[in-house]
Amino acid sequence: MKKIIGIILCLPVVWNAYAQQEISSLVKKAKLKMESVNDYEADGRMRTNVAFLKVPVANVKVYFKKPNKIKVKSEKGISFIPKGAVSINMGSVLTDDQFTIIDAGNDIVNGIKVRVAKLLPVDDNSDVVLSTLYIEEATNLIRRAKTTTRENGSFELEMTYGKFGGFGLPDKIIFSFNTKDYKLPKGVTFDFDDGKSIPPAEKNKSRKGRAEIVFRNYIINKGVNEAVFK
Amino acid sequence: MWSLLQIELYKISKRPRTFIAFIAIAAIVFIFQFAFKADGESYMNLMLQSVNDTFEIDKSKAINGYFMCYIILNTLLIQVPILVALVAGDAISGEANMGTLRLLLTKPVSRTQIILVKFLASFIYTVTLLIWMAITALFISLFIFGADDMIIFRVKGDESQILQITQDDIMWRYLAAFCYAAIALTVIAALAMLLSVYAENSIGPIIATVSIVIVCTVISNISVPIIDKNVKPWLFTSYLVGWKGFFYIATNQDGEPIKGSIENWGAIRNSLYILLAHIFILLGITIAVFKRKDILT
Amino acid sequence: MGVMLEVQNLNKKFGDIKAVDDLSFTVNEGDVYGFLGQNGAGKSTTIRMLLTLIRPDSGTIKVFGKNLSEQRNEVLRQTGAVVERPDLYKYLSAYDNLSIFAKMSGVKVTRKLIMDQLDMVGLADRSTSKAKTFSQGMKQRLGIAVALVHNPRLIILDEPTNGLDPQGIADMRSLIGNLSNEMGKTVIVSSHLLNEIEQVASRMIIINKGRKIAEGVVAEMLDPAHTIVQLGTTDNVKALSLLLDKFPDFHASLVEDTIMLEMSKSDIPKLISTLSLTGVEILSVQPRHSLENYFLSLTNAENHVEPAAN
Numbered sequence: 001m002k003k004i005i006g007i008i009l010c011l012p013v014v015w016n017a018y019a020q021q022e023i024s025s026l027v028k029k030a031k032l033k034m035e036s037v038n039d040y041e042a043d044g045r046m047r048t049n050v051a052f053l054k055v056p057v058a059n060v061k062v063y064f065k066k067p068n069k070i071k072v073k074s075e076k077g078i079s080f081i082p083k084g085a086v087s088i089n090m091g092s093v094l095t096d097d098q099f100t101i102i103d104a105g106n107d108i109v110n111g112i113k114v115r116v117a118k119l120l121p122v123d124d125n126s127d128v129v130l131s132t133l134y135i136e137e138a139t140n141l142i143r144r145a146k147t148t149t150r151e152n153g154s155f156e157l158e159m160t161y162g163k164f165g166g167f168g169l170p171d172k173i174i175f176s177f178n179t180k181d182y183k184l185p186k187g188v189t190f191d192f193d194d195g196k197s198i199p200p201a202e203k204n205k206s207r208k209g210r211a212e213i214v215f216r217n218y219i220i221n222k223g224v225n226e227a228v229f230k
Numbered sequence: 231m232w233s234l235l236q237i238e239l240y241k242i243s244k245r246p247r248t249f250i251a252f253i254a255i256a257a258i259v260f261i262f263q264f265a266f267k268a269d270g271e272s273y274m275n276l277m278l279q280s281v282n283d284t285f286e287i288d289k290s291k292a293i294n295g296y297f298m299c300y301i302i303l304n305t306l307l308i309q310v311p312i313l314v315a316l317v318a319g320d321a322i323s324g325e326a327n328m329g330t331l332r333l334l335l336t337k338p339v340s341r342t343q344i345i346l347v348k349f350l351a352s353f354i355y356t357v358t359l360l361i362w363m364a365i366t367a368l369f370i371s372l373f374i375f376g377a378d379d380m381i382i383f384r385v386k387g388d389e390s391q392i393l394q395i396t397q398d399d400i401m402w403r404y405l406a407a408f409c410y411a412a413i414a415l416t417v418i419a420a421l422a423m424l425l426s427v428y429a430e431n432s433i434g435p436i437i438a439t440v441s442i443v444i445v446c447t448v449i450s451n452i453s454v455p456i457i458d459k460n461v462k463p464w465l466f467t468s469y470l471v472g473w474k475g476f477f478y479i480a481t482n483q484d485g486e487p488i489k490g491s492i493e494n495w496g497a498i499r500n501s502l503y504i505l506l507a508h509i510f511i512l513l514g515i516t517i518a519v520f521k522r523k524d525i526l527t
Numbered sequence: 528m529g530v531m532l533e534v535q536n537l538n539k540k541f542g543d544i545k546a547v548d549d550l551s552f553t554v555n556e557g558d559v560y561g562f563l564g565q566n567g568a569g570k571s572t573t574i575r576m577l578l579t580l581i582r583p584d585s586g587t588i589k590v591f592g593k594n595l596s597e598q599r600n601e602v603l604r605q606t607g608a609v610v611e612r613p614d615l616y617k618y619l620s621a622y623d624n625l626s627i628f629a630k631m632s633g634v635k636v637t638r639k640l641i642m643d644q645l646d647m648v649g650l651a652d653r654s655t656s657k658a659k660t661f662s663q664g665m666k667q668r669l670g671i672a673v674a675l676v677h678n679p680r681l682i683i684l685d686e687p688t689n690g691l692d693p694q695g696i697a698d699m700r701s702l703i704g705n706l707s708n709e710m711g712k713t714v715i716v717s718s719h720l721l722n723e724i725e726q727v728a729s730r731m732i733i734i735n736k737g738r739k740i741a742e743g744v745v746a747e748m749l750d751p752a753h754t755i756v757q758l759g760t761t762d763n764v765k766a767l768s769l770l771l772d773k774f775p776d777f778h779a780s781l782v783e784d785t786i787m788l789e790m791s792k793s794d795i796p797k798l799i800s801t802l803s804l805t806g807v808e809i810l811s812v813q814p815r816h817s818l819e820n821y822f823l824s825l826t827n828a829e830n831h832v833e834p835a836a837n
Contacts (some may be wrong), residue, residue, distance in 0.1 A: 047484065054481045055394040077379035078292050080285045116322050167452040183280050199383055237627050244618055329614025333673065336578040336608050337631040338600035469657040
């Protein structure tokens with residue numbers, strides 16, 4: 001999860017305000033742009049939506065530090081933070097020579113016109129099979145990112161920008177991922193059978209999980225203590 | 231009546247067997263606390279084995295006093311009926327065995343009063359056991375493990391769920407759960423007392439009570455539709471774990487728990503009615519049988 | 528002297544066995560009333576019915592003129608009893624045992640009251656000892672203290688000398704004497720020993736197989752001149768009604784298939800001639816020497832009753 005969020009939070013930083021027709025140069029500029037945010041600390045509220053998980057909205061703090069350190073902490077209470085069980089790191093996403101970048105044309109995300117770039121890793125053994133980025137040309141902000149991995153299925157990010165859009169930092173991220181069925185080990189609970197079982201409609205819901213983080217505030221380039229990443 | 235109750239409680243308090251239960255509870259609780267203090271993370275890993283890949287949680291925070299109490303009650307409330315039977319099953323038969331019953335019944339106190347007082351004393355004993363459980367399993371656990379949000383692992387139908395209750399929404403649930411458990415265990419006390427009336431030593435009713443509880447629990451856990459529909463709803467053992475209902479928090483459409491809510495209060499209320507009906511019926515039979523009984527010991 | 532206890536037509540069956548069979552008797556205030564019978568004669572069952580431990584199948588029991596089944600608590604408030612063994616709470620002290628039962632009898636318990644009672648039965652110095660450490664005699668004395676602590680008018684002692692050593696037996700006798708003579712209590716004492724009853728009781732009843740054999744003043748009943756006559760006839764029912772009518776002093780009663788009479792031997796010819804005149808044929812007339820011998824003959828076979836130590 002940390003890494004995923006890392007991607008989510010760092011990718012937008014990469015893009016500057018100048019529209020690029022050339023997809024690969026977009027990515028290059030992105031890497032340069034990334035240099036502008038060295039670190040940040042953000043307050044957000046995380047809402048998790050997974051069929052078997054009934055948890056309240058959590059207040060979280062997100063810490064980032066260059067090049068690819070990312071940590072999500074709940075301020076109070078316990079939180080279930082989705083792991084981005086994916087072995088991408090920022091460096092490999094943003095390094096031209098390790099990815100083949102393909103222009104996949106235009107698309108629309110939430111009513112916004114975007115350019116689609118597909119990133120194929122050069123290394124055949126990489127866990128990431130394919131990354132797809134949906135970039136808004138007018139603002140050079142990534143609106144959506146899809147990643148398919150060998151081991152951990154696919155996940156998707158959707159970003160909404162507000163007053164921190166200038167830094168390429170989103171106000172809201174929706175993270176969609178595949179979950180496995182949750183099964184308790186047999187015989188460990190003696191449950192109270194209240195005669196109700198889960199309605200079939202709810203049961204047959206897809207095993208997709210969603211986590212939504214709404215950011216209230218970013219503190220950018222003011223330094224982040226290394227200790228938080230441990 | 232009050233002075234009779236005082237006498238009865240005094241007698242119970244002077245019997246060594248009364249304290250076996252308190253020692254047993256403390257021992258079980260201590261073992262749990264020790265085990266979880268030493269290696270609670272393994273338990274958490276076991277419970278979360280199928281989602282460990284997908285989510286990251288702070289397990290040391292999850293193993294807190296509230297969680298510990300839930301885990302302990304989960305196990306302990308299955309054993310406690312034996313401890314309740316130990317005292318309630320002895321109520322009449324113990325006096326018969328000692329020979330004090332005939333002296334007791336030549337006193338100007340009606341047999342109905344004697345049963346009511348003994349039942350009340352067994353109830354108070356049960357409540358005291360639960361208070362002791364609350365002290366050891368909840369408050370001492372909170373002292374040792376600290377307080378935080380509570381994670382509940384639940385099997386609902388053929389699905390598993392993880393519920394999270396925020397810290398400030400837990401204590402009232404425990405209070406309600408302990409009250410519920412008191413009523414559930416009072417059914418055991420009433421059953422043990424009824425059997426106690428028939429016996430002339432206390433071993434018989436204690437063993438009989440425990441056997442009935444075991445048999446009914448087994449039936450309650452058999453998943454055969456004909457039993458599910460026709461037998462289970464009438465077995466008190468189907469409702470002994472109803473205290474958990476207070477921890478099954480309701481959720482909104484987004485699957486987010488609603489603070490201060492209970493998912494299925496109706497089911498808990500029905501359980502309470504059935505348990506209370508058991509108590510009244512068992513107590514009624516006990517009084518009727520005891521009033522007609524010839525004391526030959 | 529008023530009537531303290533009146534029992535009428537009391538019956539109790541356990542399964543097919545008649546434990547108490549149409550039993551009637553009266554205890555007067557101030558009596559030490561002996562309840563004599565071999566083991567299994569129905570003494571304990573009767574006493575338990577007097578104490579509401581057993582429900583009679585039929586019959587009435589009136590104590591102090593109150594119907595026991597209707598005014599149980601009022602009666603029991605003025606009754607003290609030791610039924611068979613004086614069993615107490617073994618895990619409680621003598622003091623606790625006594626104060627518990629005193630409270631249950633409705634007495635306002637004070638330390639002085641309890642200690643006075645323990646002193647009376649010689650257990651004051653053992654007040655804090657648990658009952659399980661007591662000898663049989665000490666338990667018996669504590670049991671007596673429990674029976675007396677609420678100052679009852681009627682005291683029922685079921686086999687009070689059972690298991691006591693000779694000194695204990697002597698103490699018990701003198702205690703019963705004191706209760707009656709000095710404190711004016713009415714005492715019912717049961718025993719399977721004739722001499723036991725003879726030494727303490729003023730009136731007595733003898734029962735066998737749940738039925739009354741004889742009832743009366745002890746001194747008169749044990750008078751050798753008083754003879755029990757067993758009479759067999761071709762029509763016992765007719766003979767009985769005739770005898771009750773013509774000779775009320777003979778206390779005729781039907782026991783199994785013989786008529787029992789308490790009478791002087793010299794009256795036997797008069798009895799025979801009266802019956803012959805009415806057409807009842809006499810099959811047998813068997814005079815016993817005395818009530819005592821009769822009681823012994825009833826019980827000797829099972830060797831339950833030792834001869835009276837006269």
